[in-house]
Amino acid sequence: MKELKKTYDPSEIEERLYKKWEKNGYFHAKVDKSKKPFTIVMPPPNITGQLHMGHALDETMQDILIRMKRMQGYEALWQPGTDHAAISTEVKIINALKEQGISKDDLGREGFLEKAWEWKAEYQGRIDNQLKKLGSSADWERERFTMDEGCSKAVEKVFIKLYEKGYIYKGKRIINWCPVCKTTISDAEVEYVEKKGHFWHILYPIAGEEGKYIEIATTRPETMLGDTAVAVNPKDKRYKKLIGKKVILPIVNKEIPVIEDDYVDMEFGTGIVKITPAHDPNDFEVGKRHDLPEINILNDDGTINENGGEYEGLDRLEARERIVERLQKEGLLKEVEDIEHNVGTHDRCRTDIEPMIKPQWFVKMEEMARPALNAVKNGDLTFVPQRFSKVYVHWLENIKDWCISRQLWWGHRIPAYQCADCGHIVVAPSDKAPRICPRCRKMNITQDPDTLDTWFSSALWPFSTLGWPEKTPEYDYFYPTDVLVTGYDIIFFWVVRMVFSGYEQTGKCPFHTVMIHGLIRDSLGRKMSKSLGNGIDPLEVISKYGADALRLTLITGNSPGNDMRFYWEKVENSRNFANKIWNASRFIMMNLPDGEIELPFDRDFTTADRWIISLVNTLAKDVTENLDKFELGIAVQKVYDFLWDEFCDWYIESVKSRIYGKEGEASKNAALFTLREVLSRALKLLHPFMPFITEEIYCTLHPECDTIMTAKWPEYSKTLAFKKDEEAYSHIKDFVRAVRNVRTDMNVPPSKKAHVYVASEDKNIRETFNENSLLLSTLAGTSGISVVKNTSGVEGGTDSCVSQGIAGATLYLPIAELVDAEKEKERLTKEKERLLAELKRSDSMLNNERFLSKAPADKVAAEKEKREKYQKMYDDLLSRLEKL
RNA sequence: GCGACGGUAGCUCAGCUGGGAUGAGCGCUUCCCUGACACGGAAGAGGUCACGUGUUCGAUCCACGUCCGCCGCACCA
Numbered sequence: 001m002k003e004l005k006k007t008y009d010p011s012e013i014e015e016r017l018y019k020k021w022e023k024n025g026y027f028h029a030k031v032d033k034s035k036k037p038f039t040i041v042m043p044p045p046n047i048t049g050q051l052h053m054g055h056a057l058d059e060t061m062q063d064i065l066i067r068m069k070r071m072q073g074y075e076a077l078w079q080p081g082t083d084h085a086a087i088s089t090e091v092k093i094i095n096a097l098k099e100q101g102i103s104k105d106d107l108g109r110e111g112f113l114e115k116a117w118e119w120k121a122e123y124q125g126r127i128d129n130q131l132k133k134l135g136s137s138a139d140w141e142r143e144r145f146t147m148d149e150g151c152s153k154a155v156e157k158v159f160i161k162l163y164e165k166g167y168i169y170k171g172k173r174i175i176n177w178c179p180v181c182k183t184t185i186s187d188a189e190v191e192y193v194e195k196k197g198h199f200w201h202i203l204y205p206i207a208g209e210e211g212k213y214i215e216i217a218t219t220r221p222e223t224m225l226g227d228t229a230v231a232v233n234p235k236d237k238r239y240k241k242l243i244g245k246k247v248i249l250p251i252v253n254k255e256i257p258v259i260e261d262d263y264v265d266m267e268f269g270t271g272i273v274k275i276t277p278a279h280d281p282n283d284f285e286v287g288k289r290h291d292l293p294e295i296n297i298l299n300d301d302g303t304i305n306e307n308g309g310e311y312e313g314l315d316r317l318e319a320r321e322r323i324v325e326r327l328q329k330e331g332l333l334k335e336v337e338d339i340e341h342n343v344g345t346h347d348r349c350r351t352d353i354e355p356m357i358k359p360q361w362f363v364k365m366e367e368m369a370r371p372a373l374n375a376v377k378n379g380d381l382t383f384v385p386q387r388f389s390k391v392y393v394h395w396l397e398n399i400k401d402w403c404i405s406r407q408l409w410w411g412h413r414i415p416a417y418q419c420a421d422c423g424h425i426v427v428a429p430s431d432k433a434p435r436i437c438p439r440c441r442k443m444n445i446t447q448d449p450d451t452l453d454t455w456f457s458s459a460l461w462p463f464s465t466l467g468w469p470e471k472t473p474e475y476d477y478f479y480p481t482d483v484l485v486t487g488y489d490i491i492f493f494w495v496v497r498m499v500f501s502g503y504e505q506t507g508k509c510p511f512h513t514v515m516i517h518g519l520i521r522d523s524l525g526r527k528m529s530k531s532l533g534n535g536i537d538p539l540e541v542i543s544k545y546g547a548d549a550l551r552l553t554l555i556t557g558n559s560p561g562n563d564m565r566f567y568w569e570k571v572e573n574s575r576n577f578a579n580k581i582w583n584a585s586r587f588i589m590m591n592l593p594d595g596e597i598e599l600p601f602d603r604d605f606t607t608a609d610r611w612i613i614s615l616v617n618t619l620a621k622d623v624t625e626n627l628d629k630f631e632l633g634i635a636v637q638k639v640y641d642f643l644w645d646e647f648c649d650w651y652i653e654s655v656k657s658r659i660y661g662k663e664g665e666a667s668k669n670a671a672l673f674t675l676r677e678v679l680s681r682a683l684k685l686l687h688p689f690m691p692f693i694t695e696e697i698y699c700t701l702h703p704e705c706d707t708i709m710t711a712k713w714p715e716y717s718k719t720l721a722f723k724k725d726e727e728a729y730s731h732i733k734d735f736v737r738a739v740r741n742v743r744t745d746m747n748v749p750p751s752k753k754a755h756v757y758v759a760s761e762d763k764n765i766r767e768t769f770n771e772n773s774l775l776l777s778t779l780a781g782t783s784g785i786s787v788v789k790n791t792s793g794v795e796g797g798t799d800s801c802v803s804q805g806i807a808g809a810t811l812y813l814p815i816a817e818l819v820d821a822e823k824e825k826e827r828l829t830k831e832k833e834r835l836l837a838e839l840k841r842s843d844s845m846l847n848n849e850r851f852l853s854k855a856p857a858d859k860v861a862a863e864k865e866k867r868e869k870y871q872k873m874y875d876d877l878l879s880r881l882e883k884l
Numbered sequence: 885g886c887g888a889c890g891g892u893a894g895c896u897c898a899g900c901u902g903g904g905a906u907g908a909g910c911g912c913u914u915c916c917c918u919g920a921c922a923c924g925g926a927a928g929a930g931g932u933c934a935c936g937u938g939u940u941c942g943a944u945c946c947a948c949g950u951c952c953g954c955c956g957c958a959c960c961a
Contacts, residue, residue: 218961273961341960387888557898565896569910576923587920841903844941
């Protein structure tokens with residue numbers, strides 16, 4: 001006797017099953033040349049904290065794809081791992097240390113890194129645990145970390161290769177500086193925030209022309225300390241005569257030239273721009289063109305340095321106020337305008353970034369970007385949905401050199417060594433670190449203190465995790481990978497960099513498809529964020545409703561690339577679905593005999609049996625096709641609808657009297673056989689979405705199977721498509737609804753059984769319905785249905801039924817009059833209109849020469865067939881209407 | 885400024901690559917604890933698919949335009 005527990009308790013099941021799966025090694029993918037590989041690399045979660053809802057979605061999607069492929073017989077590898085997340089983690093650790101009253105410098109580099117590794121160990125554990133709770137079938141034996149030995153080796157190798165190729169260079173450039181984190185950040189890490197500010201209009205006296213001024217507008221007056229020119233547009237007639245003259249820089253009291261440059265927008269502000277090459281990216285370019293001096297006025301912490309004269313030591317914002325005050329006193333402040341403008345801030349700490357000139361390491365992007373661009377154009381790389389390829393292409397077409405050095409400790413240290421005496425730079429792997437300078441032979445050579453941008457290592461993730469640069473069997477077999485699943489917010493940071501790195505290092509695109517999903521928002525449509533406190537912890541959802549319910553919630557109604565809102569009601573519904581499946585399975589198993597079910601004869605299968613078999617067969621096709629198109633939301637919706645609406649509400653209900661033995665053993669056997677087969681198939685199709693509950697039920701139903709995970713994925717079979725039965729069953733549904741409507745109209749409660757007589761002159765109808773009379777009476781909630789030839793001529797059967805009382809009432813009605821005549825007339829009239837419209841439509845198509853000549857033959861044939869069918873229905877309807 | 889996306893049932897959203905609005909969850913109305921499930925079952929109500937024009941025999945779906953909303957990128961001296 002197979003038995004499921006009376007109540008569905010997800011937490012108990014999920015914990016037990018995950019342990020079993022792990023123990024049995026189902027997640028482990030081996031190099032097996034007899035099978036086709038299918039590979040997904042997990043976007044490595046940052047070890048900064050816990051996983052959020054976005055991760056839950058990302059991981060669920062990957063797990064669904066992997067689980068299906070595994071069942072389809074692929075050697076499916078889901079390669080997991082975590083990311084050291086350089087700056088994010090470092091900031092977190094610093095904050096944690098601050099609470100203990102310790103600063104980063106107290107610990108020193110070595111001490112700090114020790115703390116960081118402790119942090120990593122703790123958070124990695126937490127993240128893994130969360131991923132497991134979700135049911136992720138990742139190959140944990142292969143788990144990697146961006147800073148583990150192998151990945152670090154890959155990083156070094158790539159750095160050296162690119163350096164030798166001339167793609168990596170060290171240069172003095174203007175970079176984005178975060179004065180709080182005291183490090184450079186890349187352009188992609190700058191987030192522009194609209195802030196209220198001022199536009200200060202300042203007068204610069206023209207040298208040698210007493211009482212004459214030019215007016216300049218700026219949002220950052222303190223940068224004037226570093227001004228080395230003033231620029232106008234060469235086409236600007238207003239200022240033509242100024243070119244070549246000098247103006248006196250107020251406060252600093254220094255003469256600076258007026259230059260002309262196309263960069264100046266004549267329409268904007270006053271049309272005159274102060275040029276501060278050391279603190280503005282555009283000014284930096286102008287400075288380069290005109291050979292202007294670069295005066296750095298800031299220290300690393302954002303205070304004014306010795307070049308700021310009396311303002312030295314003040315924070316830049318304080319200096320700003322003082323400078324404005326003084327300008328006002330001197331009568332050089334013409335106007336203060338309130339404006340809203342976009343200020344570049346650091347995406348991690350929200351500090352206003354300061355552009356500065358610093359020696360940094362860069363990656364030359366132009367040539368490496370080319371193959372990555374071609375990949376999309378020649379179809380090697382596809383985005384789902386496709387529109388995201390535009391974002392990708394646009395970014396690559398406008399790519400700038402990538403600043404990869406960071407003034408941080410947590411990360412891959414740059415494998416470059418510089419001689420303190422002669423300045424010579426050597427790039428070498430850490431096991432061949434130079435002790436003496438190869439040029440001047442002095443022992444004063446030290447490693448560059450900087451570390452690499454965190455994305456430098458993530459860019460190598462698809463192959464570094466498989467053992468590259470070693471020629472491992474894994475790399476040979478699993479690379480290139482197949483699908484990358486990630487959010488749209490990370491295309492620039494990561495996807496782009498993986499693709500060009502893949503081409504550069506391995507000569508191949510690291511994956512052929514990028515599946516983009518949206519964000520999970522709160523119920524009001526806001527982003528889930530810590531500062532708003534509106535985040536929902538996936539673990540909380542899992543502990544309340546189970547991982548299966550969470551997974552179903554995240555996937556249902558989710559369409560590729562679109563954001564989705566999170567509602568607890570949706571989770572509840574998902575849990576209800578799980579409960580429904582659980583109970584339906586329990587019911588089936590309660591009635592299943594011990595041991596084998598005899599294979600029924602064809603003749604014992606009823607319309608209902610063939611109908612449901614046909615449906616589950618089509619379902620296999622629908623689910624597979626949609627998963628292949630990455631339409632996970634549609635795929636799961638199909639399984640849901642099938643199981644709940646068709647299987648539970650119709651099939652199981654219809655089959656009850658048979659399994660209670662009221663139709664004889666053969667019929668019972670066929671019903672049980674069908675129940676078991678259909679349930680098994682549906683469970684397999686549901687498994688990728690809801691792995692735990694399907695495993696529990698499947699293994700109880702098939703004690704001979706260890707797991708559903710490796711069961712064969714159902715495929716569509718032509719021999720199981722019973723179209724006629726599908727059609728017949730839809731008539732049955734209509735009929736049953738009609739009977740129920742009558743009963744409702746007459747206030748006959750479903751619990752009170754009544755015998756229904758249905759009379760018809762049509763022999764075909766009588767035969768079909770008599771065949772299914774038991775099924776019909778079960779579904780309609782009557783004690784029996786007899787279909788007879790209508791010789792009575794009785795009209796208005798409904799009334800006579802009511803007059804005979806409720807229980808045991810006899811409905812003696814022709815089919816056309818099952819429903820109240822008035823209502824039926826109304827319905828039929830509506831139906832008539834519909835059919836007329838349909839006929840009109842059909843005619844317009846069939847009379848359309850273009851349609852006839854251009855449309856494919858089968859479409860035309862189908863239309864003709866349809867037209868005939870509608871005509872028949874229409875004629876039939878007219879005769880029914882006449883009778884009323 | 886450039887680009888993307890969205891405007892479908894009371895709410896949140898699927899769907900529609902031109903031919904009956906096929907829908908889901910929640911909510912609502914009426915009835916039912918019928919031998920798995922009240923986390924359930926049955927019957928319903930509710931939509932001029934933002935607006936306008938065009939293409940077409942036919943448009944919620946295509947083209948163009950308008951309005952509203954949201955997002956990304958660039959600029960912001």
